[in-house]
Amino acid sequence: MDSEDVVLCRCQGVGTDAVMAAIARHGLLTCDQVKKLTGAGMGWCQGRTCAPLLAAALAAAGVAGDPGPPRVRPPLRPVPLAVLAAGADALPAPLGTVSAKVLWGRSSGDTTLTLEPEPDRP
Amino acid sequence: MRAVDVVVVGAGVIGSAIAYNLAKAGVEVALCDRAQPPAGATASGASAGGVRQQNRIGAEMDLALRAVEIWRDLESELEADLLYRRDGMAICIDDETLLPALRRRIEREREAGLTDVSLAGGDELRRIVPDLSPEIVAGSWCGSDGHADPIRTTVGFARAAAARGASIHPGTPVLDLMRSGGRVRAVMTPEGPLPCRHVVLAAGPWTPALLRRIGCPLPIRPGCLQMQATAAMPARLSPVLGWVGHGISLKQVPGGAYVVGGGWPGRGEPERYQADVIPESMRKSAAVVVGLIPALAGVPVVRAWVGWESFSEDDQPVIGALPGIEGVTVAAGFSGHGFALAPAVGEAVARTVMDGRVPDVLKPLGPQRFAGGVPA
Ligand SMILES: Cc1cc2nc3c(=O)[nH]c(=O)nc-3n(C[C@H](O)[C@H](O)[C@H](O)COP(=O)(O)OP(=O)(O)OC[C@H]3O[C@@H](n4cnc5c(N)ncnc54)[C@H](O)[C@@H]3O)c2cc1C
Numbered sequence: 001m002d003s004e005d006v007v008l009c010r011c012q013g014v015g016t017d018a019v020m021a022a023i024a025r026h027g028l029l030t031c032d033q034v035k036k037l038t039g040a041g042m043g044w045c046q047g048r049t050c051a052p053l054l055a056a057a058l059a060a061a062g063v064a065g066d067p068g069p070p071r072v073r074p075p076l077r078p079v080p081l082a083v084l085a086a087g088a089d090a091l092p093a094p095l096g097t098v099s100a101k102v103l104w105g106r107s108s109g110d111t112t113l114t115l116e117p118e119p120d121r122p
Numbered sequence: 123m124r125a126v127d128v129v130v131v132g133a134g135v136i137g138s139a140i141a142y143n144l145a146k147a148g149v150e151v152a153l154c155d156r157a158q159p160p161a162g163a164t165a166s167g168a169s170a171g172g173v174r175q176q177n178r179i180g181a182e183m184d185l186a187l188r189a190v191e192i193w194r195d196l197e198s199e200l201e202a203d204l205l206y207r208r209d210g211m212a213i214c215i216d217d218e219t220l221l222p223a224l225r226r227r228i229e230r231e232r233e234a235g236l237t238d239v240s241l242a243g244g245d246e247l248r249r250i251v252p253d254l255s256p257e258i259v260a261g262s263w264c265g266s267d268g269h270a271d272p273i274r275t276t277v278g279f280a281r282a283a284a285a286r287g288a289s290i291h292p293g294t295p296v297l298d299l300m301r302s303g304g305r306v307r308a309v310m311t312p313e314g315p316l317p318c319r320h321v322v323l324a325a326g327p328w329t330p331a332l333l334r335r336i337g338c339p340l341p342i343r344p345g346c347l348q349m350q351a352t353a354a355m356p357a358r359l360s361p362v363l364g365w366v367g368h369g370i371s372l373k374q375v376p377g378g379a380y381v382v383g384g385g386w387p388g389r390g391e392p393e394r395y396q397a398d399v400i401p402e403s404m405r406k407s408a409a410v411v412v413g414l415i416p417a418l419a420g421v422p423v424v425r426a427w428v429g430w431e432s433f434s435e436d437d438q439p440v441i442g443a444l445p446g447i448e449g450v451t452v453a454a455g456f457s458g459h460g461f462a463l464a465p466a467v468g469e470a471v472a473r474t475v476m477d478g479r480v481p482d483v484l485k486p487l488g489p490q491r492f493a494g495g496v497p498a
């Protein structure tokens with residue numbers, strides 16, 4: 001960011017210049033597209049601070065119509081990994097877990113390298 | 123609509139890479155997507171972005187090797203910052219009894235042409251990743267593996283295709299294929315037929331719906347995969363990490379977030395392009411992260427997301443001309459590992475479409491391998 005640039009998303013350190021440039025370069029139309037391409041709105045506050053600024057940037061770039069809210073993804077409040085992890089081992093495996101064997105190729109036939117249960121895909 | 127040589131159906135990373143290679147060769151190509159790519163709940167929008175060669179079986183290894191050759195210069199070729207990093211990948215083990223199998227895997231991959239892969243001891247890995255758990259005893263290390271941003275890559279291919287003359291049609295679902303005399307003549311869209319001589323079906327898990335319309339079923343099914351990411355943190359992890367038997371792929375992207383995948387499921391309705399996060403998947407996946415790098419325990423997760431991937435019966439992609447009908451090529455079923463391959467798939471499929479010959483890298487992956495899956 002150069003010194004003239006105004007910070008648009010504090011959490012992610014994305015400047016207004018980068019957002020305006022992405023809107024122009026990719027012909028972006030919605031907040032969600034701006035978010036995906038610039039990272040603005042993907043930080044700690046989940047866009048609570050910068051969502052209105054994203055909409056304003058689109059309007060300033062001459063985009064007509066409703067830019068829509070950026071899609072809100074869970075968790076709504078940041079949760080430390082260790083807090084999420086607490087007690088997780090006791091949970092049953094969620095249905096549909098794709099085994100490492102599937103996801104990472106069949107390991108050249110070595111089933112010993114892939115200790116996940118067989119896939120039970122949806 | 124104006125006639126073109128080729129219609130590519132689906133502007134995910136695969137369809138976009140194919141359209142780019144066709145346009146670059148001067149072919150008149152139209153790239154159609156039902157949504158505004160990278161569309162919500164699709165694999166190319168949700169991908170973990172790992173660019174890995176190791177742990178590929180024979181059929182995919184040549185494609186992976188070629189892909190990484192292309193990845194090397196892809197950013198300058200597409201004139202786009204794809205956040206590509208080639209800082210290696212380690213697949214770790216915490217159990218010494220797995221060592222012989224790991225050695226065999228590495229040996230086979232070296233014989234298949236991946237000379238960069240080798241066995242690394244636990245301490246060697248901890249020199250590269252200082253925070254790695256002391257439980258890790260060894261791993262396979264491949265220095266030319268890496269990662270890139272899937273959304274930038276998808277959009278980058280589509281933009282570069284447009285810059286070379288491809289016509290891009292977002293918000294244009296292909297509803298049907300129109301045939302006569304045993305060959306495809308057009309695709310049907312809400313704005314009417316789009317005449318063409320060739321169709322490439324790269325519609326991910328929505329490919330079978332189109333295949334059914336022309337009576338060519340293939341064993342490809344949707345599966346929903348879930349991801350999560352932390353807040354941006356100071357740069358500390360450069361390679362990608364995996365952990366045998368534990369369901370994890372972990373990387374720190376250039377923006378600072380740790381991005382976590384590993385095959386944990388989401389849920390939803392693929393027919394409606396809809397998908398939701400499963401909280402248990404977030405919790406299980408978080409436990410694996412803390413097990414692999416205990417120092418990350420206090421780092422907050424700020425979001426989770428999901429995408430529908432197409433899985434084939436043998437978990438290898440299905441790429442090639444459909445028998446029984448002239449002019450239809452399929453590229454789907456990437457089974458959770460297609461992002462890395464996209465540059466090479468784009469190149470190889472464009473070649474098949476243009477001169478009708480199947481390049482060696484695609485020979486093991488044709489739809490003919492599913493006996494009974496395709497009517498003669
Ligand atoms: C969570 C997750 C993590 C992953 N991690 C990795 C990884 O680390 N490394 C790796 O190599 N791979 C990874 N993959 C796999 C990789 O992302 C996919 O293989 C790849 O993105 C597939 O791209 P695609 O273009 O085939 O499909 P898609 O991205 O699904 O694209 C298909 C497109 O077709 C469109 N479409 C559907 N029907 C129609 C129609 N009738 N008309 C017009 N358009 C239509 C859709 O809107 C969509 O845009 C991951 C996948 C997921 C889901």
Ligand code: FES
Nearest residue numbers: 009010011043047
């Ligand atoms: S200010 Fe943009 S995510 Fe917090």
